[in-house]
Amino acid sequence: MAIGNLVPMLTGNQVAPEADLERERRVAAQAGLVVTGADPLNCETPPPALGGEVTPTARFYRRNHFPIPLLDGVAWRLRVGGLVERPLSLSLHELTQLPAESTVVTLECAGNGRAQFQPPTAGVQWGVGAVGTAEWTGARLADVLARAGIRPGAREVIFGGADCGRADGAEGAIRFERSLAVDDAVQAGALLAYGMNGEPLPARYGYPLRLVVPGWYAVASVKWLTDIRVVEEPFDGFFQASHYVYEWNRGGVTATEPVRLQQVRALITRPGSGQDLACGALNVRGVAWSGAAPIERVDVSVAGGPWQEARLLGVATAHGWQQWEFLATGLSPGPVSIRARATDLAGQIQPEQPEWNRLGYAANFIHEIQLHLH
Numbered sequence: 001m002a003i004g005n006l007v008p009m010l011t012g013n014q015v016a017p018e019a020d021l022e023r024e025r026r027v028a029a030q031a032g033l034v035v036t037g038a039d040p041l042n043c044e045t046p047p048p049a050l051g052g053e054v055t056p057t058a059r060f061y062r063r064n065h066f067p068i069p070l071l072d073g074v075a076w077r078l079r080v081g082g083l084v085e086r087p088l089s090l091s092l093h094e095l096t097q098l099p100a101e102s103t104v105v106t107l108e109c110a111g112n113g114r115a116q117f118q119p120p121t122a123g124v125q126w127g128v129g130a131v132g133t134a135e136w137t138g139a140r141l142a143d144v145l146a147r148a149g150i151r152p153g154a155r156e157v158i159f160g161g162a163d164c165g166r167a168d169g170a171e172g173a174i175r176f177e178r179s180l181a182v183d184d185a186v187q188a189g190a191l192l193a194y195g196m197n198g199e200p201l202p203a204r205y206g207y208p209l210r211l212v213v214p215g216w217y218a219v220a221s222v223k224w225l226t227d228i229r230v231v232e233e234p235f236d237g238f239f240q241a242s243h244y245v246y247e248w249n250r251g252g253v254t255a256t257e258p259v260r261l262q263q264v265r266a267l268i269t270r271p272g273s274g275q276d277l278a279c280g281a282l283n284v285r286g287v288a289w290s291g292a293a294p295i296e297r298v299d300v301s302v303a304g305g306p307w308q309e310a311r312l313l314g315v316a317t318a319h320g321w322q323q324w325e326f327l328a329t330g331l332s333p334g335p336v337s338i339r340a341r342a343t344d345l346a347g348q349i350q351p352e353q354p355e356w357n358r359l360g361y362a363a364n365f366i367h368e369i370q371l372h373l374h
């Protein structure tokens, strides 16, 4: 049976046509995104295109495990079942009638930065641009769960996407599914988002509905959400238990832990690496974020010099990145490297060398750009 035919069986929804891959590639290229995987399409945002409080939707990175399903927002329903008092089947219209919340949230792929790990790790070889910030609008997950009523004994909440296919190391066709512990599902401030940057959520970002879990690596933010199941047993799905898990080798012993919060990281967005610029005062700009706590400070080092504190810009949002700037002076002609390092209010500092792990997650290396001054 073709994989496409499995979709309705797996999701209980209608067969979803797939987005045209050629067109998706063209649209991404036109927006200046860098392709890191052609099929399914994966692409990242060059740092100079990231800056600002939010990332324009067209330039927001894309991380897909399967073809993009084109769902019919009229026929679509969100089903909430399992260990609940009142199973629900909600239309998009009904979801928009619930109290709406708009929150600026930074999403970052757990594999962002992976290409820097030595020795190399398997998986999409992301540079540093598998990250973006958007204003997401939706209903609160906690409200929908309260409406369904979680029954005693419930342990996890599984979120099912409408996309499915084959994955290396998995048997047969599987869906994209992820779970959260009940407490996280209720307390993380997660949204069931139908809006992105003031527009309806586009198909490639999860239309008609995606989960957005602030502060967590974006694998938690399931796109094309069709069902929510409250369960008693720990969920052992492929994307929960076999992937998106740190696997460290500590003193010959393997330690594992599922990825959760985004690790602290700063990026220099301007100037772009490789630029040839006139000598003189140089305005360096960037963004910084951490899933654990707001950013406390960002430090910049020019040409291997001491760390100097950058200025934090604008109003800090609870879950969106912090913009910053730094004025570099006294520069001389020739090549120069500039580095930026973030520290969060939980006391975490970006490490020189993030701990290598088999699948290459949380590669929050200190960002460095190279310039040539004349």
Ligand SMILES: Nc1nc2c(c(=O)[nH]1)N[C@H]1C(S)=C(S)[C@@H](COP(=O)(O)O)O[C@H]1N2
Binding pocket: 060, 061, 062, 063, 064, 065, 066, 107, 108, 109, 110, 161, 162, 163, 176, 204, 205, 218, 219, 220, 221, 222, 223, 224, 225
């Ligand atoms: N249904 C579904 N949801 C998904 C994924 C997916 O492949 N399918 N990828 C996850 C991962 S690993 C990331 S990093 C983000 C990417 O979101 P974006 O494509 O909107 O940037 O979506 C997450 N949600």
Ligand SMILES: [Mo]
Binding pocket: 063, 108, 109, 110, 111, 218, 219
């Ligand atoms: Mo990801």
